[in-house]
Amino acid sequence: MAAIDLFAPYTLGLLKLRNRFVRSATTSAWADGHGIVGPEIVGRYGELARGEVGLIIKGHLYVDPKGKAHAGMAGASDDAHISGLAQVTGAVHGSGGAIVAQINHGGWEAEAGERMGPSAVETQEWRARAMDAGEIREAVGAFGEAARRCLDAGFDGVQIHAAHGYLMSQFLSRLANRRTDEWGGSLTNRARLLREVYLEIRSYLGDDVPVGVKLNCDDFSEDGFTVEEAAEVAGELARFGADFIEVSGGGFGEQARCRQRARANDPALAEVSFAGHCARIRQATGGTPLALVDGFSNLAAMQAVVQSGLADLVSLSRPLIRERDLVTKLAAGQAEATCTRCDGCHDCFGVAMLRCTLDEPL
Numbered sequence: 001m002a003a004i005d006l007f008a009p010y011t012l013g014l015l016k017l018r019n020r021f022v023r024s025a026t027t028s029a030w031a032d033g034h035g036i037v038g039p040e041i042v043g044r045y046g047e048l049a050r051g052e053v054g055l056i057i058k059g060h061l062y063v064d065p066k067g068k069a070h071a072g073m074a075g076a077s078d079d080a081h082i083s084g085l086a087q088v089t090g091a092v093h094g095s096g097g098a099i100v101a102q103i104n105h106g107g108w109e110a111e112a113g114e115r116m117g118p119s120a121v122e123t124q125e126w127r128a129r130a131m132d133a134g135e136i137r138e139a140v141g142a143f144g145e146a147a148r149r150c151l152d153a154g155f156d157g158v159q160i161h162a163a164h165g166y167l168m169s170q171f172l173s174r175l176a177n178r179r180t181d182e183w184g185g186s187l188t189n190r191a192r193l194l195r196e197v198y199l200e201i202r203s204y205l206g207d208d209v210p211v212g213v214k215l216n217c218d219d220f221s222e223d224g225f226t227v228e229e230a231a232e233v234a235g236e237l238a239r240f241g242a243d244f245i246e247v248s249g250g251g252f253g254e255q256a257r258c259r260q261r262a263r264a265n266d267p268a269l270a271e272v273s274f275a276g277h278c279a280r281i282r283q284a285t286g287g288t289p290l291a292l293v294d295g296f297s298n299l300a301a302m303q304a305v306v307q308s309g310l311a312d313l314v315s316l317s318r319p320l321i322r323e324r325d326l327v328t329k330l331a332a333g334q335a336e337a338t339c340t341r342c343d344g345c346h347d348c349f350g351v352a353m354l355r356c357t358l359d360e361p362l
């Protein structure tokens with residue numbers, strides 16, 4: 001089989017991408033108290049587009065202030081958010097890039113909102129209440145409205161965040177979702193929220209605008225969401241016409257361990273998490289474009305994943321925090337991201353928020 005050129009254009013539905021590199025959604029804490037983005041965020045997205053990333057996924061946007069995951073998170077819950085977001089899409093399009101909005105509801109993890117989820121839960125630090133049926137319906141509607149605002153702001157599409165323990169993955173996981181009504185129990189019921197959200201968004205955006213999903217492939221938790229269940233959900237999304245699925249994973253608060261447990265056996269893919277999971281999801285989704293995220297730093301591994309047919313798109317977050325022009329550098333012959341020095345400290349997700357503490361001052 002001829003070598004697939006990662007740097008050659010790729011078509012996602014009707015959207016033409018410059019190449020097969022995706023910037024996985026990477027949030028900052030830089031929006032103002034009302035969730036409105038400012039020049040720092042606009043500037044960051046312009047840099048990524050100038051760095052020739054094929055598809056940029058904007059860091060998660062809350063669909064409802066109740067689902068705001070953290071302070072400084074940007075929103076798409078109000079028409080007042082549109083003009084700032086339009087500057088982001090303008091900066092990307094002005095440099096020939098494509099950008100999709102990731103929309104999210106934090107559920108239990110809504111640190112800056114109102115903690116609620118499929119079932120009540122209490123930890124040492126916080127407690128969350130179970131959502132009633134009206135609140136679930138409200139969340140579905142909020143996703144649709146947020147998607148419409150994203151389109152108004154000039155985004156090329158939308159990605160539903162259904163990974164990393166936020167509301168959508170809470171509903172999917174039997175560990176988190178202990179409901180006995182139509183939103184819990186069987187996988188069909190646990191996946192109802194994601195299904196309804198997907199269909200609601202389609203009803204706003206129509207069939208031509210790309211709608212994708214970032215899906216947990218495994219909770220890595222006893223009695224949690226499994227790869228077999230993920231494959232079933234992904235298969236259904238593919239049948240519904242989802243334009244792309246980004247395969248990610250992780251449990252409830254044990255990300256680092258998950259990554260270790262999900263390493264591929266193939267030495268060529270040793271740095272990549274979830275490769276085996278992605279293969280299973282591929283079986284269930286056929287030709288639906290898949291992006292794989294987590295752990296990439298070497299071009300050889302990225303090439304191997306695409307060449308073997310595991311995924312169509314290579315998705316990167318932390319490597320592009322340090323090197324916004326990484327894709328340009330890889331095209332010019334650099335073999336790996338300089339973040340091979342990344343020791344997974346995750347300060348870029350904590351104290352530093354979107355800055356790498358290896359070389360950038362806090």
Ligand SMILES: Cc1cc2nc3c(=O)[nH]c(=O)nc-3n(C[C@H](O)[C@H](O)[C@H](O)COP(=O)(O)O)c2cc1C
Binds near residue numbers: 025026060164214348
């Ligand atoms: C600073 C930071 C912010 C992130 N924000 C988001 C986000 O908004 N949405 C999301 O789905 N994942 C988010 N992630 C997770 C990444 O998209 C990605 O799944 C994870 O970092 C693994 O990919 P990597 O090894 O290329 O960094 C974030 C990660 C970091 C480090």
